[in-house]
Amino acid sequence: MKFFIDTANLSQIKEAEALGILDGVTTNPSLMAKEGITGEKNIKNHYKEICKIVTGHVSAEVIATDYEGMIREGKELAALDPLIVVKVPMTKEGIKAIKYFTKQGIKTNCTLVFSVGQALLAAKAGATYVSPFLGRLDDVATDGLNLIAEIRLVYDNYNYQTQILAASIRHTMHIVDCAKIGADVITAPLSAMEGLFNHPLTDLGLKKFLEDYNKLNS
Numbered sequence: 001m002k003f004f005i006d007t008a009n010l011s012q013i014k015e016a017e018a019l020g021i022l023d024g025v026t027t028n029p030s031l032m033a034k035e036g037i038t039g040e041k042n043i044k045n046h047y048k049e050i051c052k053i054v055t056g057h058v059s060a061e062v063i064a065t066d067y068e069g070m071i072r073e074g075k076e077l078a079a080l081d082p083l084i085v086v087k088v089p090m091t092k093e094g095i096k097a098i099k100y101f102t103k104q105g106i107k108t109n110c111t112l113v114f115s116v117g118q119a120l121l122a123a124k125a126g127a128t129y130v131s132p133f134l135g136r137l138d139d140v141a142t143d144g145l146n147l148i149a150e151i152r153l154v155y156d157n158y159n160y161q162t163q164i165l166a167a168s169i170r171h172t173m174h175i176v177d178c179a180k181i182g183a184d185v186i187t188a189p190l191s192a193m194e195g196l197f198n199h200p201l202t203d204l205g206l207k208k209f210l211e212d213y214n215k216l217n218s
Contacts (some may be wrong), residue, residue, distance in 0.1 A: 001179050002056070004165070004187035008035045008046065012190045013053050019193075024056035026131075026167065026187040028087070029063065044080055051081040059109045059129070061087035062097075070097040078106045085109050085128060089117045092201070095125045104124030109165065119151040123160040129185065134178075135168030144168070149181045172196055 002023035005016045008031040016022040027050070032038070037046050047060050058081070062073040070093060074086040078101075085107040088094045098108045102125060109129040110122035114137060122130040134144025151164055166178040169188035172182060172195030178186050 001183060002163075002185040004056070004059075004185055005190055005193070006031070006167070006169070006187040007189065008032045008037060008050070010049060010053065013050060014191065016190055017053055021193070022054060022056070023185070024058060024083075024187075025050055025054055026059040026072070026087070026165075028061045028111075039202045046079070047080050047084065051083045054083070056083065057085045057107065057128075058083045059085045059087040059111075061122075062089075065089070065091065067093045067096050070094065071100060074101055074106065074108075078121065082159045086110050087131075088127075089177060090114075090122065093124065095121050098125040098127050111167070114147070116147065116150045116154055119164075120154060123155060123158075123162040127162050129163045129165040131167040131187075133168035134166055134174065135170040137168075138170070145177050145181060147172075148178060148183055172198075191218065 002020050002028050004024040005013055006026045008027045013025060024211060032043055037043055050058050060077040062070045064073050066069045070088060077086050078084050086101055087109040088097050090110055090112045098110060101108050107128040109131055110127040111131045113119050113130050113132045119130045132147050134148060137144035147168055148164060159182060163184035165185040165187060166183040167187050169175060169186055169192055172192050175186050175192060
């Protein structure tokens with residue numbers, strides 16, 4: 001399973017990359033705004049900076065909601081760097097745009113997916129990634145993990161090559177559960193990834209090893 005970090009913060013991206021586990025980055029306008037990055041030129045330059053840090057795909061989201069605008073923005077984003085994946089919303093216009101980009105050899109990430117039917121449309125249009133938002137489903141008392149499992153079943157039934165990118169990851173167990181049910185990718189905050197390191201028995205074991213070493217060498 002691939003690990004993407006969901007942020008526009010360069011320091012966090014560098015930290016995740018230094019761990020040796022990072023496979024890519026996802027961003028969105030909200031994450032850019034959180035870092036104080038506004039304006040089309042600044043946002044594009046920031047994408048370029050991200051691409052200098054990582055070796056995997058970087059999802060860059062279109063702002064337009066109409067077909068022509070998505071095509072125009074998507075082409076501009078894809079031209080920034082070969083690592084860029086154009087992030088397109090799950091709408092009628094978005095699916096049409098994904099089909100166009102697929103024919104042009106431009107990689108896409110279909111975002112804001114909340115149902116199996118939507119994921120099926122994205123796969124048929126040729127999306128590189130589909131992003132079901134499991135955390136947001138959990139927020140409205142719906143089983144987000146079940147959605148990912150159902151998408152996995154449908155994609156395996158028909159051998160769709162679209163990768164399931166589990167988004168809206170809220171905590172470490174989301175990552176573990178996504179791995180169990182066969183998500184191809186998770187995108188998560190750095191804190192959720194770092195949570196995988198933690199176990200009290202590891203801490204106790206290391207403490208005991210050090211105590212024994214110090215006794216032998218005192």
